[in-house]
Amino acid sequence: MSIRYGLLSLLRAGPMYGYQLRAGFEGVTGGMWPLNIGQVYSTLGRLARDGLVAAQAAGPNGQQPFALTEAGRREVEDWFLHPQPASERPRDGLSIKIALAMSTPGIDARAVIQRQRTATMRDLQEHTRLLAHDDADLAWRVVLERLLAELDAQLRWLDRCDELLDAGLVARPVARPAEPESEMPEPASQRPRTAGPESEPREVPR
Amino acid sequence: MTAILDLQAVTRSHGTGETLVHALDGVSLTVHPGEFVAVMGPSGSGKSTLLNIAGGLDRPTAGEVRVEGTALTGLSRAGLARLRRRSIGYVFQSLNLLASLTALENVMLPLELDGVGTRRARRDSAGALASVGLDGLEGRFPHQMSGGQQQRVAIARALVGPRRLMLADEPTGALDSRTGESVLRLLRERVDGGAAAVLVTHDSRHAAWADRVVYLRDGTIADTAARPGVLGGAR
Numbered sequence: 001m002s003i004r005y006g007l008l009s010l011l012r013a014g015p016m017y018g019y020q021l022r023a024g025f026e027g028v029t030g031g032m033w034p035l036n037i038g039q040v041y042s043t044l045g046r047l048a049r050d051g052l053v054a055a056q057a058a059g060p061n062g063q064q065p066f067a068l069t070e071a072g073r074r075e076v077e078d079w080f081l082h083p084q085p086a087s088e089r090p091r092d093g094l095s096i097k098i099a100l101a102m103s104t105p106g107i108d109a110r111a112v113i114q115r116q117r118t119a120t121m122r123d124l125q126e127h128t129r130l131l132a133h134d135d136a137d138l139a140w141r142v143v144l145e146r147l148l149a150e151l152d153a154q155l156r157w158l159d160r161c162d163e164l165l166d167a168g169l170v171a172r173p174v175a176r177p178a179e180p181e182s183e184m185p186e187p188a189s190q191r192p193r194t195a196g197p198e199s200e201p202r203e204v205p206r
Numbered sequence: 207m208t209a210i211l212d213l214q215a216v217t218r219s220h221g222t223g224e225t226l227v228h229a230l231d232g233v234s235l236t237v238h239p240g241e242f243v244a245v246m247g248p249s250g251s252g253k254s255t256l257l258n259i260a261g262g263l264d265r266p267t268a269g270e271v272r273v274e275g276t277a278l279t280g281l282s283r284a285g286l287a288r289l290r291r292r293s294i295g296y297v298f299q300s301l302n303l304l305a306s307l308t309a310l311e312n313v314m315l316p317l318e319l320d321g322v323g324t325r326r327a328r329r330d331s332a333g334a335l336a337s338v339g340l341d342g343l344e345g346r347f348p349h350q351m352s353g354g355q356q357q358r359v360a361i362a363r364a365l366v367g368p369r370r371l372m373l374a375d376e377p378t379g380a381l382d383s384r385t386g387e388s389v390l391r392l393l394r395e396r397v398d399g400g401a402a403a404v405l406v407t408h409d410s411r412h413a414a415w416a417d418r419v420v421y422l423r424d425g426t427i428a429d430t431a432a433r434p435g436v437l438g439g440a441r
Binding site: 119128151155156163166 | 248387391394410411413414415416417419421428429430431432433
């Protein structure tokens with residue numbers, strides 16, 4: 001998604017060919033998001049198909065520049081005007097892993113949390129080191145700060161997970177659920193129903 | 207290379223019998239010149255006890271503490287005070303500076319207490335203030351300076367003269383994030399210049415300036431995060 005809008009934004013400055021767009025995109029994102037030239041041209045191809053950019057006559061060096069169309073210009077403005085929608089938030093792998101660690105018998109959830117904390121901190125340390133260059137470019141710094149904020153947020157969340165363990169909240173242990181209703185039901189007479197607490201659906205504690 | 211700070215199997219207990227509590231329980235930590243170590247952990251995990259013991263402000267119940275090769279346990283009170291003045295600088299969240307002294311006088315104080323002549327103390331202190339970007343503000347009193355400037359004075363004082371071990375407890379606590387970052391950047395520079403620092407903090411963003419982050423839990427080191435390629439196995 002953002003390569004598309006990144007290229008459209010860059011083209012507001014005037015027609016550019018693929019290598020210029022790639023250099024511009026990497027410059028703005030501080031090299032944290034490297035692009036290969038194939039991605040640039042395939043994105044340009046889709047943008048041209050959608051009528052958002054138009055290929056122009058090739059220059060003397062044979063490079064073909066692309067220019068923003070009127071529709072493309074509106075598309076970029078629209079993009080800047082609207083907030084980014086929240087992305088598939090709660091389903092990330094780490095939340096699921098920690099939640100499972102807390103509910104799986106025989107797994108030391110605290111150790112899982114601590115291992116993650118150490119790894120995330122290492123990542124944060126590595127990227128914080130980049131801050132030592134105070135003269136950094138603003139766009140690059142913005143991208144870096146977002147990453148630092150995310151790592152920091154993850155560490156805060158891990159601390160919170162520890163606190164929740166300390167608070168004595170008990171995770172429902174992962175149990176083998178009752179046999180699901182089969183697609184092809186067996187004859188009722190051969191399937192004695194065992195009604196008991198284990199087969200009752202339970203509310204997830206909030 | 208002699209470690210600036212070396213804690214070996216340090217235990218600090220309070221109470222006896224059934225009320226015995228280990229604030230620290232067998233903690234070992236070695237900090238070399240050029241190393242910046244951050245200590246993190248929940249409240250009551252032993253962070254401040256660790257810092258107090260490292261600085262000779264509290265004595266361990268068991269284990270050994272060495273600062274620049276000198277064992278603190280063998281020292282008299284006077285000897286300990288001298289070692290603290292010569293080797294260790296402290297930076298706390300507040301109450302760092304004496305209100306009745308100027309920035310320069312605050313930095314000069316530990317040198318003069320240690321018998322350094324006024325002329326030399328003045329010269330070294332002015333140099334220390336310049337190194338933290340405060341040249342021109344030597345004559346200001348703490349109340350005439352911003353919080354960030356006051357912490358810079360405290361850092362200058364912590365590392366004036368021969369002192370190379372800086373112990374910091376939430377030194378950026380009262381500062382906005384931008385000023386706090388400049389204080390950490392400065393700590394980092396001083397460490398890269400050959401000092402050593404131990405920083406107690408609850409803020410991961412601040413701890414991440416360190417080479418190593420030590421996690422305390424219930425008085426023991428639960429884990430250590432070392433920046434890749436720099437430490438951990440390297441030393």
